Amino acid sequence: xxxxxxxxxxxxxxxxxxxxxxxxxxxxxxxxxxxxxxxxxxxxxxxxxxxxxxxxxxxxxxxxxxxxxxxxxxxxxxxxxxxxxxxxxxxxxxxxxxxxxxxxxxxxxxxxxxxxxxxxxxxxxxxxxxxxxxxxxxxxxxxxxxxxxxxxxxxxxxxxxxxxxxxxxxxxxxxxxxxxxxxxxxxxxxxxxxxxxxxxxxxxxxxxxxxxxxxxxxxxxxxxxxxxxxxxxxxxxxxxxxxxxxxxxxxxxxxxxxxxxxxxxxxxxxxxxxxxxxxxxxxxxxxxxxxxxxxxxxxxxxxxxxxxxxxxxxxxxxxxxxxxxxxxxxxxxxxxxxxxxxxxxxxxxxxxxxxxx
Numbered sequence: 371x372x373x374x375x376x377x378x379x380x381x382x383x384x385x386x387x388x389x390x391x392x393x394x395x396x397x398x399x400x401x402x403x404x405x406x407x408x409x410x411x412x413x414x415x416x417x418x419x420x421x422x423x424x425x426x427x428x429x430x431x432x433x434x435x436x437x438x439x440x441x442x443x444x445x446x447x448x449x450x451x452x453x454x455x456x457x458x459x460x461x462x463x464x465x466x467x468x469x470x471x472x473x474x475x476x477x478x479x480x481x482x483x484x485x486x487x488x489x490x491x492x493x494x495x496x497x498x499x500x501x502x503x504x505x506x507x508x509x510x511x512x513x514x515x516x517x518x519x520x521x522x523x524x525x526x527x528x529x530x531x532x533x534x535x536x537x538x539x540x541x542x543x544x545x546x547x548x549x550x551x552x553x554x555x556x557x558x559x560x561x562x563x564x565x566x567x568x569x570x571x572x573x574x575x576x577x578x579x580x581x582x583x584x585x586x587x588x589x590x591x592x593x594x595x596x597x598x599x600x601x602x603x604x605x606x607x608x609x610x611x612x613x614x615x616x617x618x619x620x621x622x623x624x625x626x627x628x629x630x631x632x633x634x635x636x637x638x639x640x641x642x643x644x645x646x647x648x649x650x651x652x653x654x655x656x657x658x659x660x661x662x663x664x665x666x667x668x669x670x671x672x673x674x675x676x677x678x679x680x681x682x683x684x685x686x687x688x689x690x691x692x693x694x695x696x697x698x699x700x701x702x703x704x705x706x707x708x709x710x711x712x713x714x715x716x717x718x719x720x721x722x723x724x725x726x727x
Contacts, residue, residue: 382696384651384660390698393424405445407493407536412444436465442488449496452514459487462501466514476517481508481524492534492541494557498522500541502532507541507555509562523562527553530582535590538597540621542590548572549582552599554621566626568619573605590621591645594666597621598630600650605638614638616652618665632685633663659692 391411396402399416410430413422421434421444434453443456451468461479466472478501480486486505493499494509499519501508506526510519530549534541539557544550550572554565570583587602599621604614616633633650635641640655650663667689 382693383662383690384693385696386698388698391424391426393422401441403441403444407448408446408450410446414441414444443490445491445493447493447496447499447512452497452512454491454493454499456488456491462488462491462499464512464514464517464519466517468514471514472517474517478510478519480505481521482506482526489529489532492536494536494539495559498557498559500534500557500562502529502541502543504529507543507562509557511560522560525555525562525564531585533585533588533590538590538592540590540597542588542599544583544585544588547582549584552588552627554599554627556623563623565621565623568627570601571603573603586640586642589643591643591650593618593645593650594648599627600643602635602641602643604641614641616650630683631665632683634685634687635661653695654692657692658694660695661688661692662690663687664689 393402393411394400394413394415401414401416403412403414404410405412408430409426411424413424414436417438419435419438421436421441423430423432423434423446425431430450436455439457441455441457442459445454446452446467447454451466451471453465453467455463455465457463461477463475463477465475480488480501480503482503482505486503489502489504491499491501497512497514499510499512501510506524506529508524509522511522512519527543528545530544530546532541532543541555541557543553543555545553546569550570551567552570553567556563556565572583583601587604589600591598591600597620599619601617601619602614603617605612614635614637616635617629618631618633619627619629621627633652635652635654637654637657639657642653642655644651644653648664648666650665652661652663653659654661663686665684665686667686
């Protein structure tokens with residue numbers, strides 16, 4: 371496409387894979403779980419004994435025989451040899467999948483008081499798992515031969531929600547009434563290190579704190595070999611004033627979180643984040659557009675917002691104008707139908723979830 375002066379105008383900067391992963395959608399009898407570490411999708415149908423596992427690598431596709439009962443969360447270990455299933459608010463069930471191992475179930479419940487319940491779990495290394503509860507974290511070594519778990523370390527803190535980055539082995543726990551106190555933890559094999567906690571400044575409306583910090587507005591990523599916590603500061607709906615912005619806080623074991631940059635989003639609403647090749651891609655749901663930021667673009671002439679000599683603070687705008695992701699066209703079949711039809715994927719459904727590529 372070209373403008374009236376004959377200059378080429380880009381329609382899209384971003385494209386999705388032309389070979390998407392397809393699976394049965396969520397409905398009244400079907401639950402779908404995504405494991406970001408292994409890039410696997412688990413499809414669980416009510417009343418069925420089999421769980422269908424889809425993966426980008428066809429070699430990791432499988433069908434698992436699983437007893438009937440509720441499934442709150444389900445994930446394979448990082449070597450695919452142990453299946454972990456959260457069945458209740460307090461218990462994880464384990465099933466060995468490897469050869470020459472006993473495939474009988476074994477389980478682990480929360481160690482603490484009866485009012486402790488699970489918020490989730492993540493495999494951190496082969497045979498190592500962290501359970502996140504409303505009272506903190508419990509870090510275990512799993513012994514598949516003996517079908518038992520050994521507690522490595524437990525750390526107590528009141529938890530509202532958590533996010534985990536498998537790529538960086540970093541866990542963030544949210545605490546405080548406004549959910550804006552964040553506690554970072556870094557996992558290595560057999561060890562977990564607590565980084566200094568930090569508080570996130572929330573936007574104010576008429577000199578009053580706005581609603582709580584939301585899990586969806588917090589991300590962790592490695593950008594130009596530095597670990598960052600990315601925080602979206604979003605003004606509530608129907609308020610005048612500044613538009614949303616994103617703060618980049620560098621995470622280190624010595625200094626904790628240090629704000630180094632602000633990304634100007636020029637919009638309010640719901641956002642989602644991807645990081646690809648050190649570029650920060652911010653998707654905006656209402657406008658159905660995506661913005662691209664490069665924190666090293668024109669760094670020498672970048673606008674300064676303050677900070678000090680050791681911790682300069684810069685302001686960044688999108689390097690190109692916001693545009694939609696290129697439409698993904700594919701052949702699909704109506705439910706119960708026989709004819710394949712050409713379709714366009716809806717990128718901004720209300721129930722959509724964005725994961726790191």
